[in-house]
Amino acid sequence: MTASCGSRRIPARRPESSFSCWSFVGILLVVLLPTSTDACGAPPRYESMMLKGGSNDVYQPGDTVEYQCRPGYIPILPRLPVLSVCRSDNTWEPLQEACSRKPCPQLPDPLNGQVSGNFQFGSEAHYTCNNGYHLVGEATLYCELSGNTVDWSADPPQCEKILCRPPKQIENGITNTQKESYEYNEVVIYSCASNIYSLIGNSTLICTGHDLWSSNPPECKVVRCKSPVPKNGQLLSGHKVQFSYQDKVLLGCKEGFHPQGSKTVVCGANSEWEPQPPECISVPTPPSTTPPVSTVTGPVTSAKPPSTSHPGPVTSAKPPSTSHPGPAPGPSTLSPPTHSPPADALGAGGIAAIVISVVAVIAIIGGGLLSLHKKKKGTYLTGESHREVKFISL
Numbered sequence: 553m554t555a556s557c558g559s560r561r562i563p564a565r566r567p568e569s570s571f572s573c574w575s576f577v578g579i580l581l582v583v584l585l586p587t588s589t590d591a592c593g594a595p596p597r598y599e600s601m602m603l604k605g606g607s608n609d610v611y612q613p614g615d616t617v618e619y620q621c622r623p624g625y626i627p628i629l630p631r632l633p634v635l636s637v638c639r640s641d642n643t644w645e646p647l648q649e650a651c652s653r654k655p656c657p658q659l660p661d662p663l664n665g666q667v668s669g670n671f672q673f674g675s676e677a678h679y680t681c682n683n684g685y686h687l688v689g690e691a692t693l694y695c696e697l698s699g700n701t702v703d704w705s706a707d708p709p710q711c712e713k714i715l716c717r718p719p720k721q722i723e724n725g726i727t728n729t730q731k732e733s734y735e736y737n738e739v740v741i742y743s744c745a746s747n748i749y750s751l752i753g754n755s756t757l758i759c760t761g762h763d764l765w766s767s768n769p770p771e772c773k774v775v776r777c778k779s780p781v782p783k784n785g786q787l788l789s790g791h792k793v794q795f796s797y798q799d800k801v802l803l804g805c806k807e808g809f810h811p812q813g814s815k816t817v818v819c820g821a822n823s824e825w826e827p828q829p830p831e832c833i834s835v836p837t838p839p840s841t842t843p844p845v846s847t848v849t850g851p852v853t854s855a856k857p858p859s860t861s862h863p864g865p866v867t868s869a870k871p872p873s874t875s876h877p878g879p880a881p882g883p884s885t886l887s888p889p890t891h892s893p894p895a896d897a898l899g900a901g902g903i904a905a906i907v908i909s910v911v912a913v914i915a916i917i918g919g920g921l922l923s924l925h926k927k928k929k930g931t932y933l934t935g936e937s938h939r940e941v942k943f944i945s946l
Contacts, residue, residue: 592638600625600651613640621651624673624697654702656695665711673702681711684736686762688712716759724749724772734759744772750797752821777819784809784832795819805832
């Protein structure tokens with residue numbers, strides 16, 4: 553779009569306007585063209601430095617600002633004005649830290665102790681003591697501002713020797729020593745005044761810090777525990793007439809019972825067993841695995857098949873011996889029966905066969921013995937006859 557500013561005829565009847573064409577062009581240029589801004593923003597901030605004097609709102613190219621050390625910092629030598637310039641590219645000329653932390657007064661090691669840490673502004677110093685000494689005062693000091701300078705937050709501490717006041721005396725008890733104070737690692741030993749008392753707790757106390765003992769004093773008291781044997785139980789070890797503090801026993805149960813709970817118990821400080829003695833629980837009888845025997849009222853039939861032997865003599869498979877005279881052996885079996893089956897199982901025929909077999913065996917044995925006797929007798933007579941004949945011929 554173009555605008556023409558040539559001469560125009562204005563009707564006479566219309567009054568002339570105060571707004572001209574050039575005024576319109578000026579407004580258009582203000583809107584379209586960029587407006588002028590500050591050349592540089594706020595000056596940069598530094599840890600050890602701050603602006604000297606106030607800060608301006610507008611900085612044009614070529615303007616300078618001066619820095620000085622913050623409180624708690626000192627200039628780094630050589631001391632020169634620290635300036636930064638607003639450059640034409642709307643940036644500040646960069647600077648380096650020109651100040652360092654102020655040091656606090658030097659802290660020496662305390663007697664029987666040490667100090668460690670940094671002694672500059674914003675730092676900490678830590679104190680420790682040698683073994684057998686304790687710290688009196690602040691263990692940590694801070695280097696901080698004090699007016700226009702820096703100083704420590706408190707006075708340096710000291711290391712003093714560790715001492716303990718005498719531990720408490722106990723009723724019915726005594727100690728091995730009596731002193732007004734005890735040094736570090738010194739020992740006090742407690743014991744009871746009589747054997748009827750038991751020492752409950754630590755018998756030895758050690759001075760481990762300033763008025764600090766390794767444990768509380770013990771106590772002497774009478775401790776008696778009743779018999780721990782439960783019903784249907786028995787004592788396996790630790791047999792005693794009286795049970796005192798820390799006596800230990802082993803418990804068991806009688807046959808047919810088993811223990812439920814801990815079998816090992818200890819007599820505690822309150823005259824009670826710890827833990828509680830076990831209970832002896834009855835062991836249930838396991839069910840029988842043998843099948844029941846049935847009772848039969850009628851006649852019993854043997855599971856074995858009836859014998860096929862029939863009544864009458866049984867002929868041996870081996871012929872009778874003919875080595876000696878005598879009556880012929882009667883019928884026999886190979887071997888006498890080792891046992892007789894039940895009468896109900898064999899029946900009448902089986903019983904008869906057994907009886908006949910036994911009789912036959914007896915007959916055979918008797919015949920054999922008789923034949924042997926006759927043979928020996930005949931031999932003896934024959935020998936005697938020969939001796940007589942020989943005597944006559946002489």
